[in-house]
Amino acid sequence: MRAAAAALTLATVGPVAANAAPQVEFQRLTWTEIQSAIHSGYDTIIVPIGGTEQSGPYIAVGKHNVRAQALADQIARNLGNALVAPVIAYVPEGGTSPRTSHMRFPGTISVTPAVFSGLLHSAAESFRVQGFSLIAFIGDHGGYRAEMCKVAAEIDHSWSHTGARAACIDDYYTVISGAYDQALRSRGLATDVGTHAELSDTSLMLAVDPSMVRTDALRAAPKPTTADGVYGGDPRPSTAELGRTGVEMQVKAAVAEIRTLQETTRSSGGHSNRQP
Numbered sequence: 001m002r003a004a005a006a007a008l009t010l011a012t013v014g015p016v017a018a019n020a021a022p023q024v025e026f027q028r029l030t031w032t033e034i035q036s037a038i039h040s041g042y043d044t045i046i047v048p049i050g051g052t053e054q055s056g057p058y059i060a061v062g063k064h065n066v067r068a069q070a071l072a073d074q075i076a077r078n079l080g081n082a083l084v085a086p087v088i089a090y091v092p093e094g095g096t097s098p099r100t101s102h103m104r105f106p107g108t109i110s111v112t113p114a115v116f117s118g119l120l121h122s123a124a125e126s127f128r129v130q131g132f133s134l135i136a137f138i139g140d141h142g143g144y145r146a147e148m149c150k151v152a153a154e155i156d157h158s159w160s161h162t163g164a165r166a167a168c169i170d171d172y173y174t175v176i177s178g179a180y181d182q183a184l185r186s187r188g189l190a191t192d193v194g195t196h197a198e199l200s201d202t203s204l205m206l207a208v209d210p211s212m213v214r215t216d217a218l219r220a221a222p223k224p225t226t227a228d229g230v231y232g233g234d235p236r237p238s239t240a241e242l243g244r245t246g247v248e249m250q251v252k253a254a255v256a257e258i259r260t261l262q263e264t265t266r267s268s269g270g271h272s273n274r275q276p
Helices: 002-010 031-039 063-079 113-130 141-160 170-185 199-208 215-220 240-267
Strands: 044-049 081-086 134-139 165-168
Touching: 044 063, 044 113, 044 240, 063 113, 063 134, 063 199, 063 240, 113 141, 134 141, 134 170, 134 215, 141 165, 141 199, 165 215, 165 240, 170 199, 170 240
Parallel strands: 044 081, 044 134, 134 165
Antiparallel strands: none
16 A cells, blocks of 8 residues: 555656656655655665677667666566666676777776675665665676676675665576577577577567667678677567567566565565664
8 A cells, every 4th residue: 555655656756647657767756755655665676787788780789778777667667666776887898908708899888896796785785774675686687697696695694684685686687598588499589599689689679679779780781790799699580579578578577586575575574774
């Protein structure tokens, strides 16, 4: 009931629109609206982590940031009691001297694992002291996923006396290489599926924001290779319809995992973490 009441309040934020969805983005709310949401039962904040990197010649470098924001918003609205933090766009992407991994290409921004870890620790603590009981990290990029989950576990352990939790929402990412990969292969697309900027990656982007994909150039191109920044597979058969299947799987998997964590967190004490 409290969360539902807060949703009615949050729905009025921003331009008036018929049947407007509740505003869940932290950065678009005032401090008083955020305070009211927390007091009304919004006890979870989703921290979407993207990354700025090359994604082949046909997908814009902000792919992970745009996708993480859009899917986190969907996840929060499905939950009905969560807000979404600003996207973390600066992540480990490789070395700069010498240039390694995605840093070998223009368009990539990298930070060290230590900087990344410190940022996650500080952001999580900022949300905890405001009254959020569950800080849920979702990562849209596999390159830092192990580090993200390790840091989330460290934060969670350090909060054992507070009643708050930090968690890595692993199913958000693993469903792509699992159920979604299998769904694409079952459609006879096995040779088109790879690991980066190929069929699944491009289809997901088309489903979320087609303006991020250079579709005309993609359709007219020869099959791109690792030299182009495409790792395995072929992006040319990509469609928004294929991507929507993956998006639905990601949202469903993340909502289920977060709901389980919410129940565990509330049963162990909930909002005892709030500080003045």
